[in-house]
Amino acid sequence: MDDNTIIFQPAPARPAPSNRVGPRAWLRANLFGGWKDTVVTLILLAILALTLPGLVDWMFVRATFFGDADNCRQAGGACWPFIVDKFNVLMMGVYPQELGWRPAVCAIALIVLAALTYTNRVRGIVLIVAWAILPVFALFMIGGAFGMREVDQSLWGGLMLSIMLALVGVIVSIPLGVLLALGRYYGPPVVKSLCVAFIELLRGVPLITILFMASVMMPLFLPPDLVINNLLRIQIAMILFSAAYMAEVVRGGLQAIPAGQTEAALALGVSRARTIAFIVVPQALRHVLPPLVGRCIALFKDTSLVIIVGLLDFLGMIKNASLDTTWLGFQAEAYVFAAFVYWLICYSLSLYGRELERRGPSAQKR
C-alpha cells in the first residue's frame, strides 16, 4: 500500500446545537413547549406547591415513626407505628397469628412465580400449570391440609383474602370467558343465545348486587342440608361476573381475526375445532392483551366490595384497624397505606401487561 494514500477521515461530529441539548432544552421540550404547555405546567406547579409541603410535613416531618398512640396524638403528624402494629391483621385478617407462616409461604411462592413469569424464565405449558397449581396449593396451605391444623374460612382476611379472591377469579374466569366468547361467536343458535343471555345478565347487574345475592339470598333458596360457605359463594359470584366481562373482551379479539384465516385453514383441511383452538384464539388473545390485563386489575380492585357482605378483605381490615379503640383517629394513615398497596399491586400488573405487549409477536408485526 502506498504511503501517500490519503484515508478519508470524517470530521468529528459537531455537538448538537445548544438549544437542542442540556437542561434548558429539556425544560423547553417537556414543560414549556408553547404557551399552552407553559400554562399547564405553571398550574400544575402551583398545585404541587400548595399541596406538597403540607403532605411532606404530615407524612415525614411531623410524623411519628416509633412510639404509641399518645406519642402520635401529641406529634400531630402521620402515625406510622399504627401501621406497623396493625401490619399482621392488615395482611391476613383474624387468621391465627401463630400459623402466620402458612400464608407467608404462599406469598413467597406467589412472588417467586410472578418474578419468574415476568422475567420469562417459565413459559408455555409449565407456566399455565404453575399458575393453576398455585391457588390450590394456597388453599391447602392456608385452609390446612397435609395434617396441618384446619383454619376455617371465616378467619381468612386482609390482603391475603383480596389477593386470593382476585387470583382465583382471574385464573378461572379467563378460560371461562374464552369459552363464553366462543359460544357466543361460533356456537349453534341455542348455545349462542344461552351465552348471550348469561353475559348480558351478568354485565347488566352491578357487582354489589351479585355479591349481595350470593351471600344473603342464595342460602334461602338452597336446601337446608346443602351448606356452601360464604366465601365460596362470593368467589363463585366474582368468577361469573368477571367471566362475563372477559368474554366480551375476548369477543373483540375474535372479531379482529380476518375471516380469510379461518377460510384458509378450513380449505387446507384443518378441522374447525383445531382452527379455532390453534389459529383464531391465540391471535385473538394476543390482540386483546391490554384490555385483558385491564380487567384483571379491575377485578383486583373490585374485591374491595366484598366488605358489604361481611368479608374482611384488605380494605375491610383497614377500616377495622382504624376503629381499634387503642388507635382511634388514625384512619388517614390507614387509607394512605391502603392506597399505596393497591397502587403497588395494580401498577406491577400493568407493567407486566406492557412487558407482554412488548414481547409478543404482535409487536414485531407493527
Next chain:
Amino acid sequence: MHKIMKLGTIAATAMVAAGAVSAGTLEKVREAGELACGVSEGVPGFSNPNSDGVWVGLDADFCRAVAAAVLGDANAVRYVPLASKQKVLAVSSGQVDMTSRTTTWTMKRDSAEGVDFTAVVYYDGQGFMVSAEAGINSAKEMDGATVCVTTGTTTELNLADFGRANNLSLEPVVFEGKREAVDAYALGRCDALTTDMSQLAAFRTSFADPSAHKILPEVISKEPLAPLVAHGDNQWKDIVTWVVYGIITAEELGVTQANVADMAANSADPSVQRMLGSSGDTGGFIGLSSTWMLDAISAVGNYGEIYERNLTETLGLERGLNAQWKDGGILYAMPIR
C-alpha cells in the same frame, strides 16, 4: 333493582318465618363444637379485631360467654362478621347460631322478620356532642345550631323529631357516612354532632384533644341492643337470654372473674349457690351443665368487668343507663331460680 331485592328479601323472610327453621340449635352447636356468632364488621368497644387478630369488645365477650356456658370453652367461637343488611337473614337462615352485633330491638325485627331478641346487653341512645367552648350544657339550649348527621338513618328522623318536639330550629347538615359526619364536625362545619352515645364517646377519644368536646346529657332515642337468635327455637333463645341475665346478675351478687371459683365453693348466699351450680341445677332448666355460669364468668367476668374492660378503660364511657338498677341504671336481670 333495589325494590325488587327488597321484595325478594321480604318474600324470603316470610318463607323462613313460616317454615320456623332450626329447632335444635343447641344440638347443632354441640355437634359442631363451636358457636357461630355474628358480630359487626367493626364497632369500637363492641366488636373489632385487635392487633393480634383477636375479636375484642362487649359484643365479642357475650359470644364468648355463651360459648363457655354451652360448650365449656370460651374460645370455641367462630366469629362471623356481618354487614348490617345481612344480620337478620344470616340468623333466620341458620348461617350463624346467634348474633351479638349492636342490633336495636324493634318490634318489626322481632315479629315480622323471623328473628327473636334475647336480653338487652346495652342500652344505647342518640345524643349530641358539642365543642366545650360553646358553653352549652343541654341539648335544649341548641336553638339555631347546625348539626352533622348521617343520611337515611333513624338518627336523622330522631333529630327532626327532637327539634319539633322542643320547638328548636336545628339545621341538619347531612352526610353519607358516619366518618364523614364526624370529620366535618371536627373541622367545625357544624356546631354539634349527633349519633348513638356509645359512638360519640368513641369518636371523642379519636380527636386530638378530647376534652375540647362535650357530650350532652340528653338521650333522644331508645336503642336497646340485644343478641338475636332465630325465631322458633325456644330452648336456644332461653339459653342466650339467661346467659346474658346471668352475667348481669353476677355483677349484682358481687361474683367476679377472680372470685368465681371461690364463690362457687364457699359462698353461703343461696342466689350465688343456685347460679353457680353448688346447690340445685339451674343449668338443667335450659339443657346445660350445672356449671354453666361458673364457666361463663370464669371466661369473661361479670357485666361490670366486661363494661369496664371494653368501654370505660378504652373509650371513657360512663355506665349511665347501663348501671345496675340498684345504682340508678335500668339494668335489671330476671332472677335466676
